[in-house]
Amino acid sequence: xxxxxxxxxxxxxxxxxxxxxxxxxxxxxxxxxxxxxxxxxxxxxxxxxxxxxxxxxxxxxxxxxxxxxxxxxxxxxxxxxxxxxxxxxxxxxxxxxxxxxxxxxxxxxxxxxxxxxxxxxxxxxxxxxxxxxxxxxxxxxxxxxxxxxxxxxxxxxxxxxxxxxxxxxxxxxxxxxxxxxxxxxxxxxxxxxxxxxxxxxxxxxxxxxxxxxxxxxxxxxxxxxxxxxxxxxxxxxxxxxxxxxxxxxxxxxxxxxxxxxxxxxxxxxxxxxxxxxxxxxxxxxxxxxxxxxxxxxxxx
Amino acid sequence: xxxxxxxxxxxxxxxxxxxxxxxxxxxxxxxxxxxxxxxxxxxxxxxxxxxxxxxxxxxxxxxxxxxxxxxxxxxxxxxxxxxxxxxxxxxxxxxxxxxxxxxxxxxxxxxxxxxxxxxxxxxxxxxxxxxxxxxxxxxxxxxxxxxxxxxxxxxxxxxxxxxxxxxxxxxxxxxxxxxxxxxxxxxxxxxxxxxxxxxxxxxxxxxxxxxxxxxxxxxxxxxxxxxxxxxxxxxxxxxxxxxxxxxxxxxxxxxxxxxxxxxxxxxxxxxxxxxxxxxxxxxxxxxxxxxxxxxxxxxxxxxxxxxxxxxxxxxxxxxxxxxxxxxxxxxxxxxxxxxxxxxxxxxxxxxxxxxxxxxxxxxxxxxxxxxxxxxxxxxxxxxxxxxxxxxxxxxxxxxxxxxxxxxxxxxxxxxxxxxxxxxxxxxxxxxxxxxxxxxxxxxxxxxxxxxxx
Numbered sequence: 001x002x003x004x005x006x007x008x009x010x011x012x013x014x015x016x017x018x019x020x021x022x023x024x025x026x027x028x029x030x031x032x033x034x035x036x037x038x039x040x041x042x043x044x045x046x047x048x049x050x051x052x053x054x055x056x057x058x059x060x061x062x063x064x065x066x067x068x069x070x071x072x073x074x075x076x077x078x079x080x081x082x083x084x085x086x087x088x089x090x091x092x093x094x095x096x097x098x099x100x101x102x103x104x105x106x107x108x109x110x111x112x113x114x115x116x117x118x119x120x121x122x123x124x125x126x127x128x129x130x131x132x133x134x135x136x137x138x139x140x141x142x143x144x145x146x147x148x149x150x151x152x153x154x155x156x157x158x159x160x161x162x163x164x165x166x167x168x169x170x171x172x173x174x175x176x177x178x179x180x181x182x183x184x185x186x187x188x189x190x191x192x193x194x195x196x197x198x199x200x201x202x203x204x205x206x207x208x209x210x211x212x213x214x215x216x217x218x219x220x221x222x223x224x225x226x227x228x229x230x231x232x233x234x235x236x237x238x239x240x241x242x243x244x245x246x247x248x249x250x251x252x253x254x255x256x257x258x259x260x261x262x263x264x265x266x267x268x269x270x271x272x273x274x275x276x277x278x279x280x281x282x283x284x285x286x287x288x289x290x291x292x293x294x295x296x297x298x299x300x
Numbered sequence: 301x302x303x304x305x306x307x308x309x310x311x312x313x314x315x316x317x318x319x320x321x322x323x324x325x326x327x328x329x330x331x332x333x334x335x336x337x338x339x340x341x342x343x344x345x346x347x348x349x350x351x352x353x354x355x356x357x358x359x360x361x362x363x364x365x366x367x368x369x370x371x372x373x374x375x376x377x378x379x380x381x382x383x384x385x386x387x388x389x390x391x392x393x394x395x396x397x398x399x400x401x402x403x404x405x406x407x408x409x410x411x412x413x414x415x416x417x418x419x420x421x422x423x424x425x426x427x428x429x430x431x432x433x434x435x436x437x438x439x440x441x442x443x444x445x446x447x448x449x450x451x452x453x454x455x456x457x458x459x460x461x462x463x464x465x466x467x468x469x470x471x472x473x474x475x476x477x478x479x480x481x482x483x484x485x486x487x488x489x490x491x492x493x494x495x496x497x498x499x500x501x502x503x504x505x506x507x508x509x510x511x512x513x514x515x516x517x518x519x520x521x522x523x524x525x526x527x528x529x530x531x532x533x534x535x536x537x538x539x540x541x542x543x544x545x546x547x548x549x550x551x552x553x554x555x556x557x558x559x560x561x562x563x564x565x566x567x568x569x570x571x572x573x574x575x576x577x578x579x580x581x582x583x584x585x586x587x588x589x590x591x592x593x594x595x596x597x598x599x600x601x602x603x604x605x606x607x608x609x610x611x612x613x614x615x616x617x618x619x620x621x622x623x624x625x626x627x628x629x630x631x632x633x634x635x636x637x638x639x640x641x642x643x644x645x646x647x648x649x650x651x652x653x654x655x656x657x658x659x660x661x662x663x664x665x666x667x668x669x670x671x672x673x674x675x676x677x678x679x680x681x682x683x684x685x686x687x688x689x690x691x692x693x694x695x696x697x698x699x700x701x702x703x704x705x706x707x708x709x710x711x712x713x714x715x716x717x718x719x720x721x722x723x724x725x726x727x728x729x730x731x732x733x734x735x736x737x738x739x740x741x742x743x744x745x746x747x748x749x750x751x752x753x
Binding site for chain 2: 054055056057075078139140154156157158159239243244245246247248251259262263264265
């Protein structure tokens with residue numbers, strides 16, 4: 001029987017037995033941080049969402065009570081609706097502008113370096129600073145934007161304008177990140193392809209549609225996914241600029257998590273809101289991944 | 301063997317990382333002004349003292365604490381300050397970890413929720429033998445405001461309430477006599493002032509024929525769109541004799557008609573009489589720039605006005621908040637107090653009480669921040685009574701109405717969250733929503749909050 005065993009079998013079995021520890025050594029710092037700061041707290045959060053914990057004292061198991069309460073909570077509905085609206089407004093702008101800036105900054109022209117820095121700089125500014133800055137820019141009477149527009153739009157003090165004001169600030173501060181990702185994607189496309197297309201007689205528009213866009217699809221997918229996840233989790237800007245107001249017009253999901261947990265001391269309920277958000281994002285990611293696979297099949 | 305060494309080294313590294321991670325000392329709250337304190341020498345009691353002052357009053361408090369430390373070599377008080385909301389987050393976390401500060405400052409209306417969580421000690425026994433911290437030494441409503449279910453939980457430091465500041469130059473220009481510092485002006489007097497101090501681009505006032513309401517260059521008074529809007533509503537609602545929460549604390553007991561009536565007055569100033577701007581955000585700036593002739597604000601504004609007077613000759617005065625509804629005067633108010641957290645070191649309690657006693661007797665310094673000392677000896681001192689602009693606020697002290705003590709304080713009143721009070725205030729003042737409908741919605745929301753255990 002031993003003779004009949006395939007030649008590589010023994011060697012493979014031996015390789016399987018011998019665990020290479022060295023890679024884990026390099027992964028250890030990250031894994032330690034990931035488990036202690038991400039995975040662990042997330043699992044604890046899941047457990048807390050089934051309790052009525054108030055940060056002090058012993059948590060009591062309440063089963064699905066927090067989740068049941070969510071369904072009839074008008075504030076939760078406001079937060080969910082507002083978050084979806086914010087995402088729906090910000091994502092097209094962030095992806096579209098990100099791509100536009102990247103295409104522009106990928107061209108060899110003077111000022112390209114300065115342009116890249118200018119687009120990316122807002123992203124490295126702390127969100128709280130961005131919030132304060134934009135609170136001034138959007139000020140009704142003396143704000144920069146209203147002065148430029150020559151109007152007195154009540155950006156942050158009107159329930160109908162406040163969301164747009166937040167979207168402006170968010171797009172300004174986050175578009176640089178998408179631009180950099182798109183730039184990296186663009187630079188991955190071999191220039192030979194464009195040369196070949198030119199020889200075949202394709203104009204700039206044609207090579208954009210038939211070369212750039214299809215080859216940029218994986219990057220675009222990544223950018224879209226990251227942008228949806230990031231905008232869905234918007235918090236710092238909202239907290240600094242409007243605190244969810246006026247009224248509940250800019251209350252978002254993460255802010256509602258913060259409010260219920262840290263301001264109202266209902267950590268169980270706040271964790272339940274966070275868990276619902278997690279499930280929504282997982283579903284969005286799954287749908288996107290499926291659509292992406294199907295899209296790739298149609299391209300290649 | 302080579303791989304064996306690496307294996308052990310990696311394990312060792314992980315262990316080191318784990319130990320380092322776990323052994324990291326719990327950091328105190330990232331104080332904005334808390335300087336890195338050197339380690340205390342042997343025999344010195346160290347008291348951790350947390351407060352939420354972040355304006356100029358933070359420097360005042362730090363100076364007072366520094367003086368205490370200089371006078372008391374056996375005690376070192378470490379003052380940590382950051383904004384109230386994150387301060388309370390840090391307090392909850394520290395209490396949960398069993399390392400609460402020895403002294404925590406807060407506002408009386410916030411007491412009930414921390415008492416409810418079991419984080420604040422009742423003080424009746426702790427200060428029973430104190431010669432300083434006893435009811436007769438304090439203003440009565442300040443002392444009573446620090447009780448929850450009949451027990452004392454806070455030592456009052458100061459009170460503050462709304463008053464009415466005015467720009468003397470604007471009054472002179474409009475030919476309107478400035479109001480006396482007391483008593484409060486009534487509704488007719490107030491409306492007369494408001495109309496005559498609202499001026500259009502042609503120099504006509506709202507009291508004149510041909511006034512152009514679309515080109516107003518000076519409004520008579522500010523219109524709050526933040527939490528101070530419902531603070532003002534609380535003054536007016538109490539002038540009508542209103543109640544907010546039922547005796548058992550389980551439901552909303554708002555008199556909807558009176559509640560709506562109080563809001564209607566504030567809303568009409570903006571949308572009907574046009575004597576206050578819509579969608580205002582920076583009230584003190586607009587007042588100092590002459591865009592509004594009057595400003596409803598607390599005594600904490602006094603230092604800034606004094607500075608403007610010294611630097612640019614801004615001339616200001618103050619009177620009590622108006623008594624619009626003619627009944628017994630009432631005005632929104634609050635204050636600061638000191639509490640002893642339950643999850644602190646009990647061995648330091650005596651030192652903490654001694655510090656609070658010293659604080660009470662030395663709160664004159666604190667009064668410079670504009671706050672009104674709750675300790676009678678300081679309050680009644682000639683020095684304090686003569687301080688500029690304080691008279692109307694001192695006169696308002698007995699009439700100040702605190703928000704009701706409820707464990708659900710934040711859920712109903714928090715200013716940076718979509719609470720029923722904030723939503724009601726902003727719907728009415730920014731969207732011109734119908735006050736009758738809004739107070740009903742708010743009352744239902746408050747009842748729902750109070751009904752959940």
